[in-house]
Structure formats: structure tokens, C-alpha cells
Amino acid sequence: MESGCSSSFQLNMMRMKMAAVTTVSLLLLLCSVISPASQEHCDKYAVTGGEFTVILNHTLKPTEKLRWKHNTTTILDRNPPKTAGSKPTYSKGSESDIYQNGSLKLTNLKKNQTGTYQPEVFEDGTPVQNLKKMFLCIWDPVQKPSLKTDCVEAKSEVKFTCSASKVPGGFNFEWLLNEKPLTSEKGQTLTKKVKDVKEVSIKCRVFNNASSETSEPVTQPCFKSLIPEKVLGVSIWIFVGGGGGVVLLLIILVIVCCVKARRKKHMRLKDEQELRLGWTNPEQQQQQPQQQHQHRRQQTPLPEHPHHHHHHHQHQAGHTGPRQNRTRQPRPRAPDPPNGHPQPSPRRAQTPKPVVNDDDEQPPPLPQPRKKVPKTPRA
Incomplete structure (x- = not known):
């Protein structure tokens, strides 16, 4: 009885071993059919x-x-x-x-x-x-991946997810920040602080030994600056620099115009003040032509007068006869000046009247004291 039980047990064990070998063989054959390169x-x-x-x-x-x-x-x-x-x-x-x-x-x-x-x-x-x-x-070549962004932690962090279709042989992930690869990041997702990627272009790349593809660049959507980076394809800083230069030029022009206007106003006030002083000093105006005339006389040379020789008639001593009349000789006249105008006599030098220009503005009359008029008695 015991020998029959042992023989049946050994038979079952052999059947189990044969089934295991058959299963392994089928798996190996299936792998060779699916992937001959393996x-x-x-x-x-x-x-x-x-x-x-x-x-x-x-x-x-x-x-x-x-x-x-x-x-x-x-x-x-x-x-x-x-x-x-x-x-x-x-x-x-x-x-x-x-x-x-x-x-x-x-x-x-x-x-x-x-x-x-x-x-x-x-x-x-x-x-x-x-x-x-x-x-x-x-x-088979890998497919071009797509990049998705999500804001997490109250928009203090941003999560990037790279997705691509699966291909035989699989593929790996690579992250690019401003075209520079991140060697420390190899996973399908990338999480960064918003402040670290404010103005950074991010891409993901999938690759294997046969091919590679790169996604379109994206930027973080969690924080948006009020000032755009580019306007009409040109950097905003170029416009800012140009506008600053124009403003500076306008400031310089305004300063120059103000200085010129102030100087012109100062000269006009100075001329008005001198004109007022001339109106309030009429005596000085009358003296100025006299001084100019005297200055001209000093510059004009006076003609030399010839010496007059008087012949004195000697009378004999004791002569008491009538006195002879002396012939009166005319005095020599001074020659005319080169310009043809006669020289005024120094004895009768008169003060020339000031020339009055009708075009000039007449000065206001000086105030006169009020005259007292006797009051008429009432009837």
C-alpha cells in the first residue's frame, strides 16, 4: 500500500516538471517572435x-x-x-x-x-x-511630445508634464531650460518654483537609440508680468530705452528755451529801467548834448591868430599938439574848418537844444503842486 502511494506521488511530480518546462519554452518562443533583436x-x-x-x-x-x-x-x-x-x-x-x-x-x-x-x-x-x-x-520613431503646465501650492510652484505615445523599445525624457539640458531631471514631470522660471522657456525631449523629438516651448502661466516682453517682435527694453532718450532730449530743449527766455526778459527789463531813468532825469538829458558839444570843441583845433603889431608914434617932448588918430586895422578872421561849416564863436556858445525824435515815446509829465484857489463866499 505504501509503495503504491509513493509511485503515484513521483508520477505527479514528473508531470508538474514537464508542464513547467513546456511553459518556459513557450515563453521563450513568444519573446523571440515578438522581439527578434532581443x-x-x-x-x-x-x-x-x-x-x-x-x-x-x-x-x-x-x-x-x-x-x-x-x-x-x-x-x-x-x-x-x-x-x-x-x-x-x-x-x-x-x-x-x-x-x-x-x-x-x-x-x-x-x-x-x-x-x-x-x-x-x-x-x-x-x-x-x-x-x-x-x-x-x-x-519605430518616437512621436513629438506635448507639454502641459499646472499651478500648484497657491501658484507658488508650477508643474510641467511631458506626454508622448509609447513605442516598442520605450524612450527616455530630457528637460531643456532656455535650450540648456537639466542633467538632474530625467522623469516625465518637472516641478519648479515660479520665481525660478519666471522668464524661462521650457521644453521636454523624448528619445531612444533610434530617434528623438522635442516639444514646443512653453512658459509658466502662474505669474504674468504687466509689461510684455516683446512688442511687434521687438524687445520692450528697446522701446523703453528709445523713449527715455526722447524724454531726455525734450528736457534739454525745454531747459535751453527757458534759459533763453529768461535772459531775453532780463535784457528787456534792463532796457525799460534805463529808459525810465532817462525820462525822470531831464536835466541830465539836457547836459548830455552840452557835454558832447564841449567834447567836440576840445577835439577840434583852434586856428592860430596872427600877432598884431601896433606902431606907436613917438612924439617929441613938449609936443602938445592934437593927438593923431590911429588907423583901426581889422582883426583877422579864423579860417573855416575843413568840412565847410563855420566855427561858432566861443563867446556866444549856446547850449544846443536836444533833438526830439517824434518816434520816441514822450515821457509822462512831472507832477505839479496843487495851487490854492481862494474860496468864493457863499451868497
């Missing part, structure tokens, strides 16, 4: 629909034969030219699939082109050694 290490990456060049690490000679293989399938077979000056021939593939140096050109890539690319070079039938092969992984 079985190999990817040397290079490319995106579906894109282009890629597989480099040939060998200097190809015109006399050598070249063959490219994808996994185990030959995709290009290039034969050397048969005669000098002719072109090489292709038994598989075409001239558009290869560069002149032998590198392989891949266009309009598809996922089934993922795999190992291996070159083979033959010189006179002998294979060239040490040629490198490469495993190429082809992934």
Missing part, C-alpha cells in the same frame, strides 16, 4: 521608413569581388570589371544599393530588415579576413 546585441539603430549606411571597414580594390549578406541571405553580389575601364557587374542587387567605396546603402527601412549585416571580400578567389559584421536594430 536575442542579439544591437550595434546600430535606425527608424522605420528611414535610411542607413552599413560601413565597409576595408579599402575595396577594383579587382576584388564584394558580397553583402543579411543574416544568411545574400542581398548584393558585386563582381570586378572584366576589362580595364569597364564597370563592375552585379549578379545580385544593383549599383544603387552600394557606394563606390563598397558601403551598403539601405533605404525605406522596414522592421524585417533588422538583423546581422556581414560583408565578404574575395581577391582571386581568396577571402579577405578580419571584416566586421554589424547587427542593426530597426525601431
Whole structure:
């Protein structure tokens, strides 16, 4: 009885082991079907629909034969030219699939082109050694991300969230502040103090080994300045600087005009004061022409008068006869001045009357004392 129980237990254990092995095998097979690149290490990456060049690490000679293989399938077979000056021939593939140096050109890539690319070079039938092969992984390109902003903590902080469509192989996040990457931030969200990002442009970038995309720039919406940063595409500070220069120029012009007006007013008041003083001093006005006339007389040279010699008649002593009359000689007249006008006699120098200009404003009459009139008695 005991031996039958033990045999059934061992049978159940074997069945369980076989089921576990079968499950593991199915999982491995499923993984290999879904991601064939997971079985190999990817040397290079490319995106579906894109282009890629597989480099040939060998200097190809015109006399050598070249063959490219994808996994185990030959995709290009290039034969050397048969005669000098002719072109090489292709038994598989075409001239558009290869560069002149032998590198392989891949266009309009598809996922089934993922795999190992291996070159083979033959010189006179002998294979060239040490040629490198490469495993190429082809992934779908990442999509352009979108950036969302939210104000938190009573608008003292702002939260940025980067969103993008998922792709096989996944992608990573990177944050850019004014085009400079933040090396310490690698997550999908970014939280910053509003005061630290007041005037900062923020972007998020998603990337993997095959491709990358960057979002449109955004700024924090939690704090808005009353003064815009740009007006008509020009920085506001340019307008502020230009306006300040215009205001300064106007201030200088106003100061210059005020100084000129004040100086002009001062000169006008001074002229009026001198005119009033001239009106209130008529005696001084009368003396001024006399002084000018005397000054002219002093400057005008007087003519020299000839000496008159009087002949005295000597009479004999004791002569008591009548006295002889002396002939009166006329006095010499002073010559006329050069200008033709006669010189006034110094004895009869009269004070010239001041010239009165009818155009000048007449001074007001001086106040006279009031005369006392006898009162008439009432009848």
C-alpha cells in the first residue's frame, strides 16, 4: 500500500516538471517572435521608413569581388570589371544599393530588415579576413511630445508634464531650460518654483537609440508680468530705452528755451529801467548834448591868430599938439574848418537844444503842486 502511494506521488511530480518546462519554452518562443533583436546585441539603430549606411571597414580594390549578406541571405553580389575601364557587374542587387567605396546603402527601412549585416571580400578567389559584421536594430520613431503646465501650492510652484505615445523599445525624457539640458531631471514631470522660471522657456525631449523629438516651448502661466516682453517682435527694453532718450532730449530743449527766455526778459527789463531813468532825469538829458558839444570843441583845433603889431608914434617932448588918430586895422578872421561849416564863436556858445525824435515815446509829465484857489463866499 505504501509503495503504491509513493509511485503515484513521483508520477505527479514528473508531470508538474514537464508542464513547467513546456511553459518556459513557450515563453521563450513568444519573446523571440515578438522581439527578434532581443536575442542579439544591437550595434546600430535606425527608424522605420528611414535610411542607413552599413560601413565597409576595408579599402575595396577594383579587382576584388564584394558580397553583402543579411543574416544568411545574400542581398548584393558585386563582381570586378572584366576589362580595364569597364564597370563592375552585379549578379545580385544593383549599383544603387552600394557606394563606390563598397558601403551598403539601405533605404525605406522596414522592421524585417533588422538583423546581422556581414560583408565578404574575395581577391582571386581568396577571402579577405578580419571584416566586421554589424547587427542593426530597426525601431519605430518616437512621436513629438506635448507639454502641459499646472499651478500648484497657491501658484507658488508650477508643474510641467511631458506626454508622448509609447513605442516598442520605450524612450527616455530630457528637460531643456532656455535650450540648456537639466542633467538632474530625467522623469516625465518637472516641478519648479515660479520665481525660478519666471522668464524661462521650457521644453521636454523624448528619445531612444533610434530617434528623438522635442516639444514646443512653453512658459509658466502662474505669474504674468504687466509689461510684455516683446512688442511687434521687438524687445520692450528697446522701446523703453528709445523713449527715455526722447524724454531726455525734450528736457534739454525745454531747459535751453527757458534759459533763453529768461535772459531775453532780463535784457528787456534792463532796457525799460534805463529808459525810465532817462525820462525822470531831464536835466541830465539836457547836459548830455552840452557835454558832447564841449567834447567836440576840445577835439577840434583852434586856428592860430596872427600877432598884431601896433606902431606907436613917438612924439617929441613938449609936443602938445592934437593927438593923431590911429588907423583901426581889422582883426583877422579864423579860417573855416575843413568840412565847410563855420566855427561858432566861443563867446556866444549856446547850449544846443536836444533833438526830439517824434518816434520816441514822450515821457509822462512831472507832477505839479496843487495851487490854492481862494474860496468864493457863499451868497
